Amino acid sequence: MRVQNLVIIGSGPAGYTAAIYAGRAQLKPLVFEGFNAGGVPGGQLMTTTEVENFPGFPDGITGPQLMKQMRQQALRWGANLITDDVIKVDFRQRPFIITANEKEVQAFGVIICTGATAKRLHILGEDEFWNNGISACAICDGASPLFRHVEVAVVGGGDTAAEEALYLTKYASQVHLLVRSDQLRASKTMQNRLFAHPQIKIHWHSIPISAHGNEILQGLCLKNTLTGDISQLSVNGLFYAIGHIPNTELFKGQITLDAQGYIITEGKSTTTNISGVWAAGDVQDHHYRQAVTAAGSGCMAALEAERWLSNYGSLSILSVV
Numbered sequence: 001m002r003v004q005n006l007v008i009i010g011s012g013p014a015g016y017t018a019a020i021y022a023g024r025a026q027l028k029p030l031v032f033e034g035f036n037a038g039g040v041p042g043g044q045l046m047t048t049t050e051v052e053n054f055p056g057f058p059d060g061i062t063g064p065q066l067m068k069q070m071r072q073q074a075l076r077w078g079a080n081l082i083t084d085d086v087i088k089v090d091f092r093q094r095p096f097i098i099t100a101n102e103k104e105v106q107a108f109g110v111i112i113c114t115g116a117t118a119k120r121l122h123i124l125g126e127d128e129f130w131n132n133g134i135s136a137c138a139i140c141d142g143a144s145p146l147f148r149h150v151e152v153a154v155v156g157g158g159d160t161a162a163e164e165a166l167y168l169t170k171y172a173s174q175v176h177l178l179v180r181s182d183q184l185r186a187s188k189t190m191q192n193r194l195f196a197h198p199q200i201k202i203h204w205h206s207i208p209i210s211a212h213g214n215e216i217l218q219g220l221c222l223k224n225t226l227t228g229d230i231s232q233l234s235v236n237g238l239f240y241a242i243g244h245i246p247n248t249e250l251f252k253g254q255i256t257l258d259a260q261g262y263i264i265t266e267g268k269s270t271t272t273n274i275s276g277v278w279a280a281g282d283v284q285d286h287h288y289r290q291a292v293t294a295a296g297s298g299c300m301a302a303l304e305a306e307r308w309l310s311n312y313g314s315l316s317i318l319s320v321v
């Protein structure tokens with residue numbers, strides 16, 4: 001079996017940026033873009049509308065268009081893209097073995113860019129209003145005209161929910177924070193900011209159970225988690241901030257993960273506990289979670305891989321492909 005220099009698993013901004021850099025370094029990277037696993041190929045931006053904070057696009061760009069352009073750039077630099085889900089990896093032997101549904105390859109190096117999936121509640125009406133009022137990222141979508149000068153709701157009580165609620169006050173007239181218990185998990189500082197903000201109203205013991213409207217979201221049905229009482233809330237936006245799940249199931253037992261399941265990387269690098277395996281993007285970052293930071297860490301991973309591959313076994317490795 002032909003041994004690949006570098007396999008990249010995942011195709012969000014981290015994966016494609018790693019592919020562009022590795023391609024330019026003439027490593028001929030093989031990218032498993034994914035198919036069903038972790039959503040659609042291209043990652044979380046494929047389900048976003050306008051991206052207005054990615055540098056270089058002063059008028060904004062849609063998430064799918066941005067990913068299409070990154071993909072084209074990766075292809076231009078010689079990346080081999082395969083639209084298939086990786087179902088198994090074996091990092092215990094070298095070369096590593098990466099098994100997808102329809103292909104198995106060996107590789108000297110692997111960059112993991114499988115991202116994270118925002119948790120959803122799957123309430124009634126969610127699919128209908130997804131991107132038409134319902135979103136899982138206020139920082140990505142909050143500035144859309146859909147949410148300007150209207151009332152919106154955020155579900156969750158952690159730091160993400162607090163940050164998103166505060167962010168949304170720039171655009172929305174009122175932000176309703178729906179918290180399922182009687183306490184916030186967010187840091188004290190964030191809690192104080194929430195309590196002090198005149199545009200934020202906290203609804204304790206509240207969860208949304210359905211969304212309704214006419215083409216765009218117009219309201220939610222709320223359930224009181226203590227009493228079971230049902231009430232209505234007129235809002236044009238609903239933002240889920242109930243956490244993310246890192247897409248690391250594949251790597252459990254081989255790569256060191258933190259308590260939340262994110263890959264642990266060393267210091268400022270993208271190095272994992274296994275030499276020759278790097279991790280970039282949201283799969284190892286639950287702090288920033290932005291397209292541009294994911295792209296930046298994809299670049300770092302490719303540079304680290306290039307250096308490692310040229311030191312490890314040096315030319316004999318690179319001449320295999």
Ligand code: NDP
Pocket residue numbers: 121155156157158159160161163179180181183184185207241242243244286287
């Ligand atoms: P968290 O897990 O901290 O919080 C999730 C919140 O969502 C909790 O309030 C939880 O409620 C609620 N929730 C979970 N499931 C449901 C559900 N089914 N229905 C209703 N509510 C639900 O996730 P975050 O994304 O907020 O934060 C993740 C990590 O990232 C944390 O460590 C956080 O501190 C960190 N972070 C740091 C930031 C910063 O420093 N600036 C910014 C953002 C995140 P309950 O409390 O009842 O379980």
